[in-house]
Amino acid sequence: MKDIDKWKKNADLENLSDDEKMILDEMGLSGSSRRKFLKQVSAASLSIWASSYFTSELFASNMKDLPDNPQVLLNEVKVNLRVNEMVKPLTLDSRMSLLDALRERLALTGTKKGCDHGQCGACTVIIDGKRNLSCLTLAATCEGKEITTVEGLVKHGEMHPMQKAFLKHDGFQCGYCTPGQICSSVALLEEAKNGEASYVTEDLKKIEENLNLSEEEIRERMSGNICRCGAYNNIVQAFKEVHSGDDEMPTWEFATQEQMEKAKKA
């Protein structure tokens, strides 16, 4: 738990980045309360509430705080991974997927392993502007490519509109498929702008740029991302709101007293 202690110490010294300060501010924690909060929490919960904020700092500034290189490495390949606008030189096993490189070597655990077979979409990242399955991408093939993960969608402490929409519309439950859903959605916005066709495009001759995707189109184009919690309707609402700019209304309601009385009597 050396890293955690280090983070904790940094936190005590208020040695935080602007992003981290903002997040703690958002939690209503400032001054002594922030210090107290960071002191009070256990190592485990510090990791939940705080380490995540520190990961990006480590990633950005301090390579030696990343997980150590494996003691024994086979099939060594050197690759410069450009992730979230930061270049990371890595020596890795040629068999290593981009997914495992992100999670196990760069501590970017936002990208999730749901099946490791390209069947669930949880590992979706954006490579050179297109959504890609990082579990089916060998890390060694990514030299020179621009990789964006869910962590990289946050710019200067500000969430991407799609992240905000997922939060607002509860487009997730357990949160495990969520980074993949969000990366897919962000890339899909571009696909719509570029006028790319899908399996349910009605007339391939009539495709234009800046497509206004129907609900059917959105559902089809998001069907590569499985959500076992079943938050699909909320995901569609989140996407629609960002895509169209119009507010989406909830589809739940409470029965009125009038309805209750009518139902009792009928």
Next chain:
Amino acid sequence: MNTVKESGVGQAIDRVEGHLKVTGKAKYASEFPVENKVYAQGINSTIAKGEIVSIDTSQAEKQDGVLKVITYKNAEKLKTFDKEMTAIGTDSIAPVLQSNKVNYYGEYVGLVVAETFEQAQYAARLVKFEYKKDPSAVIKFEESRSKAYTPNNGSNYSRGDMQKGLSEADMVVEQTYNTPIEHHHPMELHAIIASWENGKVMAYASQQMVDDATIAISSTFQIPKKDVRVVSAFVGGGFGSKLNLERHAIMAVMAAKIVGRPVQVTVTRTQMFTNTGMRQQNEQKMRIGAKNDGTLTALSHETLSHTSTNMEYQEPCGMVSKMLYNVPNNEVTYKLIPMNIQTPFAMRAPGEATGSFALESAMDEMAWKLKMDPIDFRIKNDTQTDLHENRPFSSRLLVECLRIGADKFGWKDRKMEPGTNRKGNWLIGYGVSAASRNSPYQKTYSKVILDLEDDGKVHATIQMDGTDIGTGSYTIIAQTASEYLNIPVEQVSVELGDSNFPVTPGSGGSWGAASYCNGARAACENAVKGLKDNRNIPQDEDVALAELLKRNQIKTFEAEGMAEPSKEFEEYSVFSFGANFCEVWVDKDTGMYRIKRMVNVGSAGKILNPKTAYGQIIGGLTMGAGMVIAEKTQVEPNFGNFITRSFADYHVPVNLDMANIDVVFLPEEDKIANKMGIKGIGELGITSVAASIANAIFNATGKRMRDLPITPEKLIEAEVEEGVSLS
């Protein structure tokens, strides 16, 4: 900033941990930074029954980076079961690699530990096992009926006289409904990072019930419970599969001890079929008798399922049939075939999800025979008394659910005669079903820490070992603290999933919300009471929390709380109720069908947060739809392996499979359930969905589909039901 009014109990606030999930910062089990960790990969048996006769680990051990190959020959000795057919529970021991016996295809027979994931995965394929197959393996359900036994758990039940009830009936429905093996498949693969420090186990593990996980580890390794710490801060879905501690976790703890370094095990998606539980196949025979006026006279529900050859699990499929309707003569029985397939265990709404498919399909069949509207038929047989327990329901608004849902859905437009609502090639059908789910509530401890900040505000931290498996625990607990401490939710932190925190029953069985929130409530109430008592402030005097701390001249204060069911609770049957409505369009030529829309009405006590509650309902509906449209685990009949072993062959619903869903919550006050009136909503949604879809398919096509899943080829081949005249 929100005020308490905007963030307390009942408000549709965003999830308090939501920003961590949408930015990728939430830490799941395998994501904690643990230094010096190594990776391990489990190896699975390739026979259904028999013995390992030889193991060659030399090739694997020769690989660079491989630290250890563990099999029964060099495994740590663990506690094993004292008797045959031990019932599986949430805190069961999980012995693994203890003998050369193989009980099912896919059982763990070895583990490879290596410096990297790639090395472990590759080396695992190099370990060679030779087996002596036992030809007596039981792998064919249909051909093994004679091996079925009555489980010894007293679950068989009867009231009245079934034969008399049937003889009094004007109409009898006697049908069998089949549901296949299904798998939970939470998106997060089961994972653990385990380490030993000074004889103590530290495990970051993906578990729904943290306390039971510590019990399972400590009793399997026979070490004191206090020497085991389990952290499950975020759980990427469970649906029952993470209730108990599975064997990969025990292997990881064992390997960590052997190699002296932290070990990470992430099971593969294929292992999620064979090593993390499942819902077993059920053959449910229903017999229903009714008078011409719709009065039920008899109802029996016989279930034939299977369990493993060494452990017993019996899904209570007949649960709903015992209590949902006013029927004097009732019988519920179970039989189990011990099979060489892994031990089944609870999957979302065990009993209700499958049992209500049978019951609510049979009810629809009877309504059709009686030429009664299926809603009227159900309402006619409503009861405010639980005839099974012979006590009143604490509250039961099933009739209201059905009627309000009918209005919302536009049920009046439904055609009684199947196949008469058409649009081009589409046959349109409407279906309905009723739902009920037990609302348990269990003893829960919780702690609150109050801090008076320099800005004059109080920050509260709630701690308990409960988990948030996507259910919204973090959020509803924060809202509870906000409500009972009278501070905005932004001044509340919730810390969950650490076995160092006060003990809760964990997440499962729809008891999480009621247990966690009442536990948090008790702690908050005790805090306020304690602060008032210290300064002799009357309990009914309204004093702000910050002021209370100031008057006590303290900056920090801690209180613990415990909540448990009342005596009154035990005198009532506490259930939630619901109604599902569904519109299905079936292509008359291809049998392809689409679920066009769904309406769900639920009366589930106090809705703590309609936004997260809506998520629970649509999640249940989606998984229920999966039961109908696709989900089936197929057993290979000669070898006993699962043919379906990835998401490419085991299809779960995807975005395009789902349709618009309207959810209506009934305002319900049920203070008998518990002080906050919470009933839980995680399983109500999945209950009886399958029947509403199957009933809609009947209404569309005149075909009764009694075997799940209802695939287009089955639908095309099915005969139109007797008595249906399709023009």
